[in-house]
Amino acid sequence: MNSAANLKVVRPGYHHGDLRQALLMAAKALIAEAGIENLSLRKLADRAGVSRTAPYHHFTDKNDLLCAIAAQGFRRRYQGAQDTFNDPSLTAEEKFAEFICGYVRFAADNPEEYELMFGRNIWKQKNSTQELRDVAYPCFQHQLEMITSWQEAGLISGDNPLRTTQVIWGTVHGIAKLLIDGIYTDSAQIEEVSLCAIKLFIKKAS
Amino acid sequence: MNSAANLKVVRPGYHHGDLRQALLMAAKALIAEAGIENLSLRKLADRAGVSRTAPYHHFTDKNDLLCAIAAQGFRRRYQGAQDTFNDPSLTAEEKFAEFICGYVRFAADNPEEYELMFGRNIWKQKNSTQELRDVAYPCFQHQLEMITSWQEAGLISGDNPLRTTQVIWGTVHGIAKLLIDGIYTDSAQIEEVSLCAIKLFIKKAS
DNA sequence: GATGCTATTTTGACACTGTCAAGATGTGTT
DNA sequence: AACACATCTTGACAGTGTCAAAATAGCATC
Numbered sequence: 001m002n003s004a005a006n007l008k009v010v011r012p013g014y015h016h017g018d019l020r021q022a023l024l025m026a027a028k029a030l031i032a033e034a035g036i037e038n039l040s041l042r043k044l045a046d047r048a049g050v051s052r053t054a055p056y057h058h059f060t061d062k063n064d065l066l067c068a069i070a071a072q073g074f075r076r077r078y079q080g081a082q083d084t085f086n087d088p089s090l091t092a093e094e095k096f097a098e099f100i101c102g103y104v105r106f107a108a109d110n111p112e113e114y115e116l117m118f119g120r121n122i123w124k125q126k127n128s129t130q131e132l133r134d135v136a137y138p139c140f141q142h143q144l145e146m147i148t149s150w151q152e153a154g155l156i157s158g159d160n161p162l163r164t165t166q167v168i169w170g171t172v173h174g175i176a177k178l179l180i181d182g183i184y185t186d187s188a189q190i191e192e193v194s195l196c197a198i199k200l201f202i203k204k205a206s
Numbered sequence: 207m208n209s210a211a212n213l214k215v216v217r218p219g220y221h222h223g224d225l226r227q228a229l230l231m232a233a234k235a236l237i238a239e240a241g242i243e244n245l246s247l248r249k250l251a252d253r254a255g256v257s258r259t260a261p262y263h264h265f266t267d268k269n270d271l272l273c274a275i276a277a278q279g280f281r282r283r284y285q286g287a288q289d290t291f292n293d294p295s296l297t298a299e300e301k302f303a304e305f306i307c308g309y310v311r312f313a314a315d316n317p318e319e320y321e322l323m324f325g326r327n328i329w330k331q332k333n334s335t336q337e338l339r340d341v342a343y344p345c346f347q348h349q350l351e352m353i354t355s356w357q358e359a360g361l362i363s364g365d366n367p368l369r370t371t372q373v374i375w376g377t378v379h380g381i382a383k384l385l386i387d388g389i390y391t392d393s394a395q396i397e398e399v400s401l402c403a404i405k406l407f408i409k410k411a412s
Numbered sequence: 413g414a415t416g417c418t419a420t421t422t423t424g425a426c427a428c429t430g431t432c433a434a435g436a437t438g439t440g441t442t
Numbered sequence: 443a444a445c446a447c448a449t450c451t452t453g454a455c456a457g458t459g460t461c462a463a464a465a466t467a468g469c470a471t472c
Contacts, residue, residue, distance in 0.1 A: 123388035163402035174380025182329035196369035
């Protein structure tokens, strides 16, 4: 038995090589070019140089494909958040500020990916894949842990860690959404809005 | 010349009566039944008892129709917010609390309508109708005025009224979005989350 | 009242979408 | 070499938004 036989990844040498990965790459490119709503499986297959229905052997559904892309986004975001939280050269306040600003910046820099990660199409009803949930929930959990630690350290206001996390997450998510959905027209102010949010949540020393 | 000739409304006695209104009603019914993403103009026309392309003489576009529904939502929300703000029997703190809770409740009670009002499909690029902008912008402006007044009265923290408004709006929008998009699974906690947000924003007297 | 103008509605058509069923083709194993 | 299986293709279907042209109904004017 081959060494990589029990893994589903890295299986080159087939008809196309590794079509699953190629499809994901092409999909991200197409989305970056024309937005999610303009992504069709047929255009995607065309871009990848295969037939219309070829993707269906690697993704059960269009939704399945979108979930896979969203999962990549969660992994990236989780990595970034964890890196700053574990950076020993930063104070707790700096970490909190970077969490807020970094969150909003992530959404602003990858609007289509963020839209996918938190779009209603994926989460409403039972559309989310097991893979997506497996990577998204730890991401949510990590946010709770970080905010809990900052609250216990007396850095930010409030008493109930879960509720506070839900509010702060709501804040950054809402700011991000208003921006990338085109309701805040002015993206130049977005850093200032993040800074204002930080000031509002940090417990005043005076 | 007829008395109502210079108005575009209330023109009964035509083929259908007032199809524009009937289409709006039917659209809201269909959306309530199966969600926005399951609304098609053909099903809508069928529900209204007309041909597939009949709606195109009352709405230039599917987007135009959705904007009209969204505009109705903004009018309702604006009315509600204004009523509580002008209620003389409430204290400033009660008004602020009701603004937060009322906002989230509005979204929770009318998820599909809220999704439409703030969906990216409408606001991204130049898709928003003039009518929609004419009713939505005063709504945003009103929020700024209310929050400015509460901030000047020393009720809530922060110094820059515009930034504070953007943060607080982001917070309620984010909480609403996380709920109605199915990411917060537990809708029973939503009132508690709103209350936590209120506590975080209100300036502590101690 | 007949005629013509215009608002309204319909039928037909087109390009596009997601997805299924069957067949064809390549790849690895026995 | 033969088989099993993964992979890919072709064909098809129902559905979508929207345009063009034809049909119909209401109103105003002569």
